[in-house]
Amino acid sequence: MQKFITLNGLVAPLDRNNVDTDAIIPKQFLKSIKRSGFGPNAFDEWRYMDRGEPGMDNSQRPLNPNFVLNQPRYQGASVLLTRANFGCGSSREHAPWALLDYGFRALIAESFADIFFNNCFKNGVVPIVLPKAEVDALFGLVEHSPGYTIEIDLPTQLVKRPDGHAVHFDIDPFRKECLINGWDDIGLTLRHADKIKAFEERRRAEHPYYFA
Amino acid sequence: MEAQTLYEKLWSSHVVHQEADGTALIYIDRHLVHEVTSPQAFEGLKLAGRKPWRVSSIVATADHNTPTDHWEQGIQDPVSRQQVETLDNNIREVGALAYFPFKNERQGIVHVIGPENGATLPGMTVVCGDSHTSTHGAFACLAHGIGTSEVEHVMATQCLIQKRSKTMLVRVDGKLGKGVTAKDVALAIIGRIGTAGGTGYAIEFGGEVMRSLSMEGRMTVCNMAIEAGARMGFVAVDQVTIDYLKGRPFSPRGDDWERAVAYWRTLHSDEGARFDQVVVLRGEDIQPQVTWGTSPEMVVPVGATVPDPAKESDPVRREGMERALHYMGLTPNLPVTSIKIDKVFIGSCTNSRIEDLRQAAVIARGRRKADNVRQVLVVPGSGLVKRQAEQEGLDKIFVAAGFEWREPGCSMCLAMNADRLEPGERCASTSNRNFEGRQGAGGRTHLVSPAMAAAAAIAGHFADVRDIL
Numbered sequence: 233m234q235k236f237i238t239l240n241g242l243v244a245p246l247d248r249n250n251v252d253t254d255a256i257i258p259k260q261f262l263k264s265i266k267r268s269g270f271g272p273n274a275f276d277e278w279r280y281m282d283r284g285e286p287g288m289d290n291s292q293r294p295l296n297p298n299f300v301l302n303q304p305r306y307q308g309a310s311v312l313l314t315r316a317n318f319g320c321g322s323s324r325e326h327a328p329w330a331l332l333d334y335g336f337r338a339l340i341a342e343s344f345a346d347i348f349f350n351n352c353f354k355n356g357v358v359p360i361v362l363p364k365a366e367v368d369a370l371f372g373l374v375e376h377s378p379g380y381t382i383e384i385d386l387p388t389q390l391v392k393r394p395d396g397h398a399v400h401f402d403i404d405p406f407r408k409e410c411l412i413n414g415w416d417d418i419g420l421t422l423r424h425a426d427k428i429k430a431f432e433e434r435r436r437a438e439h440p441y442y443f444a
Numbered sequence: 445m446e447a448q449t450l451y452e453k454l455w456s457s458h459v460v461h462q463e464a465d466g467t468a469l470i471y472i473d474r475h476l477v478h479e480v481t482s483p484q485a486f487e488g489l490k491l492a493g494r495k496p497w498r499v500s501s502i503v504a505t506a507d508h509n510t511p512t513d514h515w516e517q518g519i520q521d522p523v524s525r526q527q528v529e530t531l532d533n534n535i536r537e538v539g540a541l542a543y544f545p546f547k548n549e550r551q552g553i554v555h556v557i558g559p560e561n562g563a564t565l566p567g568m569t570v571v572c573g574d575s576h577t578s579t580h581g582a583f584a585c586l587a588h589g590i591g592t593s594e595v596e597h598v599m600a601t602q603c604l605i606q607k608r609s610k611t612m613l614v615r616v617d618g619k620l621g622k623g624v625t626a627k628d629v630a631l632a633i634i635g636r637i638g639t640a641g642g643t644g645y646a647i648e649f650g651g652e653v654m655r656s657l658s659m660e661g662r663m664t665v666c667n668m669a670i671e672a673g674a675r676m677g678f679v680a681v682d683q684v685t686i687d688y689l690k691g692r693p694f695s696p697r698g699d700d701w702e703r704a705v706a707y708w709r710t711l712h713s714d715e716g717a718r719f720d721q722v723v724v725l726r727g728e729d730i731q732p733q734v735t736w737g738t739s740p741e742m743v744v745p746v747g748a749t750v751p752d753p754a755k756e757s758d759p760v761r762r763e764g765m766e767r768a769l770h771y772m773g774l775t776p777n778l779p780v781t782s783i784k785i786d787k788v789f790i791g792s793c794t795n796s797r798i799e800d801l802r803q804a805a806v807i808a809r810g811r812r813k814a815d816n817v818r819q820v821l822v823v824p825g826s827g828l829v830k831r832q833a834e835q836e837g838l839d840k841i842f843v844a845a846g847f848e849w850r851e852p853g854c855s856m857c858l859a860m861n862a863d864r865l866e867p868g869e870r871c872a873s874t875s876n877r878n879f880e881g882r883q884g885a886g887g888r889t890h891l892v893s894p895a896m897a898a899a900a901a902i903a904g905h906f907a908d909v910r911d912i913l
Contacts, residue, residue, distance in 0.1 A: 247760070247763075248760075248763075248764060248767075249760055249761065249764050250639060250640075250739050250764065252739075252877070252879045254858075254877070254879045254880070254881060254882050255879065255880060255881070258881055258885070259858050259859060259860045259882075260860070262480050262508075262860065263480075263509065263521075263523040263524055263526075263527050263860065264523075265483035265484065265487075265526065265527055265530050266484065267484045267592075277880065277881045277885055283867075283885045286523050287523075315760055316640060316760075317639060317640040317643070317673065320639055320640070320673065321575065321670075321877060321879060322574075322575050322858075322877075323481070323573060323574055323575040323577075323589035323590060323591055324480075324481065324591075325481070325484075325573075325591035325592040325593060328591075343640060343643060345640070345643060345673060346643055346644065346673070346674075346675045347575055347588075347589050347590070347591065347670075347675060350590075350591065350594075351591035351593065351594075354591060354593035354594070355593070404465075404467070404607070405465055406463070406465065406467045406605075417593070417597055417605060418492070418494070418596065418597050418600045418601060420605075421469060421597065421600075421601040421603055421605065422600070422601060424460065424461050424469055424603075425601075427460055427461050427469070428460055428469070428471070428497075428601060428602060428603055431460040431471055432471065432498070432602065435471065439567070439704070439707065440700060441565065441696035441700045441701075441703070441704045442473050442474075442565065442567075442568060443500065444500075444541075444694055444696070
């Protein structure tokens, strides 16, 4: 996993509640057996005027001029600012894969759906929950200041605005450590292999019918 | 000992290791696998040179990409076919307790085949790279969806890294009226607490109404816990649970059965157990439900009208309602029963079990679909459900009504195969998500119960099933 320590990035706004993972990456692209290459199809139905299918040359497709991420001022954004319950619906990890491949390393929202939130951490994408008032303020600043960037400092858990205002965010200490070090969960878990084996043997003795 | 909730019992019986900050390793008993969310996990395992920890925990099937007609022609879409064949190859290489591949007589939707084969048992932890894994909570399992990285993690370690959830009791008291089903209960709960109401919680569904539901009905309610934001929802074990499981292929037998049942009977919240939140609904208040928007929380009783955004004070919510109405091609204050439909879908891991098909067949019997309804798809949840329905003659009732009787699979719930809505088409669907484009780009989905879907097919527009029964 890619490490995440600090990021100073352009912010793109997506001013909606309940953005679901079907919207982030539509189902037809889930037929891929790879982990990469989903970026050009992130938000496909909102982003393009035609109907997207796997294998198309996305650079030739007509863009929807009304979709906010298509505006020239948001090209190259690495921070996505959005509203409540972002990433609801399907558990598809293709959603964080698509956002990462698009270029987003951090997401700021009022709240995230559980499974999506969890999937982000496995891919070096940082989902940051801020209070509604802070999110409201950021939407206003982004709209009125083209090229608006923000700094995210993971070790100190601060989102720093260019005007000097900084806001603290919560993050699970274990997940923070994994992000800062780029650690692979599986390797960490396998350090407890003996404990897992012992647990399994006890469970098998007590409840053999779960091991048929 | 302090009174425990069912969640606390299930959680504590699976903790392998716990850090001081509460981060725990949780042991996984059952790993359900399908073709869409597993290829990258198998590949990751292989690239790292790791072996699966316990292949006998794996039950696999192909369901999302498989066609629901012309099985003799195989899978026409080459990209879908490659994904299904990749699963075939991976299981051949790695192994599994059971694999129900495309065309197998017990193939079907992963959340239908687990329980019907007795591969989902009370007290288990059950995971799958699929958000509707909450379905298995109907059997008092700790069951939830995971991403592909976690699929790989479970394969490699038989564990997940987790923290305890908060607990919520959703109690549905009283009795349901005639024509009101488990699906209406699920939608009414989501209408009450919202699609983020359960975020961070494990929901226990209880009360007289839940006790009165069959296992099929309980699965429908637990299935949609995720639509209320909760990764998992579950119901305590009772005689209904035990009767359902007896004699299933992977259910325990003989002495093991007696031993298992004795343990399973402890799987309920203790008297006086405390929940972080309690929500109470009355069964008598629940009407047949119809969603009008692009989120499952945008739901009203069938006798109501489409809500008016002008009455919403929160600007972000108001804009969301306006966007949903625009997408759905609806205007505020329209009676729901005046909304005409183009297609009907009866199926999905929410509503494709035998009881769901029976409920739809009661309405379809001796009637015919309206002329303006272009297509009514009936897609059984599994090969076993299909065979059972055919033994009961349900297929003939559907065909006589002008409905199409299909092969099992996920089908038009998410439209990864050829079953889909065209832009602008409006569908009465027994599935679980009415998101934009879910059933096909530009398609308009209204979530309803199987009986309400059949009633809409007959009337050509939404109709109150209680007027027909």
